[in-house]
Amino acid sequence: MSVHRVMGTEVEYGISVQGQPTANPMLASTQVVNAWANAGARARRARWDFEEESPLRDARGFELSRDLADSTQLTDEDLGLANVILTNGARLYVDHAHPEYSTPECTNPRDVVVWDKAGELVMHRAAALASQMPNNPPMLLYKNNVDNKGASYGSHENYLMDRATPFGDIVAHLIPFFVTRQVVCGAGRVGRRQDGSDAGFQISQRADYFEVEVGLETTLKRPLVNTRDEPHADPHKYRRLHVIIGDANLSEVSTLLKLGTTALVLRMIEDRVLPGDLALERPVRELRDVSYDASLTHLLRLKDGRRMTAVQVQWEYLEHARKHVDRTLGSDVDADTTEVLQRWESVLNRLEADPMQCARELDWVAKLGLLESYRDRDGLEWDHPKLALIDLQYADVRPDKGLYHRLVRLGRMERLVDGAAVETAVTEPPEDTRAYFRGRCLAQYPEQVAAASWDSVIFDLPGRDSLQRVPTLEPLRGTKEHVGRLLDRCTTAEQLFSALTAR
């Protein structure tokens, strides 16, 4: 068992137009996305291919050439079109009045950290570009999940799973894990209840917004386990588990552990090695109770009558994971899996001893440490607006203003990945998934890629009446190993298409 699997994140960013609290957030988000799309200075932008069943006709409609002036005079129809695909294989678009960045498909948690961080750079630079347009005030973006007035927006994870695994097993084993993993990957929040009307700190941004255990919804009655079933891949082989319960993390360690520990639990579910003895009596209620207890002493009630802390529940999953890795890989265990296991154990040990020992690694602890320091120095109660500001500004994507970024610069937050690697990931795709094919096509043949999606690239080739669709239903095909030399060789999209169809 390893942490390796096809995975990624999708993050909706909070957006505000400075000095204009009533500004239309869809318009502002669209300006941000368009600013980045137009910065490529291409005559043509590849559109997202929504219509996977009949792409040719619809894809033609995406062929709009727009200039900067458009974005200040957008009609509702235009608003729906801010949806582009990037040369790094990611998707940048407007979703529910927020700009959203979906990472390209990655094969391991470290790569997700790199391309998720690249998304922060894209958002920061896109907002800066949008703010430079004539008559535009500064647009501020926040990698968080709440406004403390009742609204929440998502930070999702996706994991490719074996279709043969019964969904009931996934639900049963994931719920206790999801309820408790916030002690590792919560982002921290000032304010309790959906509208923040109760003063106080809590571990998770999202805990107050989940109301049922299982369901299809993502915007109302949010479920702990989401049942959306769009594999964006061969549906007979794969399921895409769409996880909606996570917080948006700035900390690289939090993101690594969020993806890494979840990947391990999913593999154990697929391999049917979990005993299923951790079922919780009232999981939705416990999610909130765990979040409201930064001392980590709250005892969850299990269906079998036992009572355990969230950290103890996490220990159970870790120990099963260690055993399963030993049993299946022994000394052949890969470095990515070892890293996740060691960090998970190290963090749980210290959370149990004194959570503040994790202040350099975990978002919620770093944020709480900062808040407590302010409370000590300035004698602030939890309802003081300065504390709410610190919570919000922690997630500001601007390096000079964002408090997470300041902590990094002060040497107070541990980084896992190289800044140069993140910079490269702004434009370059991962090399070991189909994102490589998608990204390189976009970079190499910008004029000929009419549209693209997770599972297709659509070409508009000179001399051909109809658009030509290249399906990419297998996430681990289209890698550098598979198509790198072919792409090196084909200087035109026509050459590439001919080579692909001649096979």
Place this chain on the structure above:
Amino acid sequence: MAREGGQQHRTTRKGEGTEESPEVEPSADVAERKERLDEDVDAILDEIDDVLEENAEDFVRSFVQKGGQ
């Protein structure tokens, strides 16, 4: 603090991970260490003070989002 159900883990836990603790000179005694940490925290807060948005109450109040997923 009451704890049930977690004892069996003790055998497999490794020593406390000390590598992430704030750097402190081995020779510093407790009082010196506390003083240094306090100064350290003060320095951080001073720096954060410099970048915090002005008028926290207005700024936080004007951050209003539409719900998302």
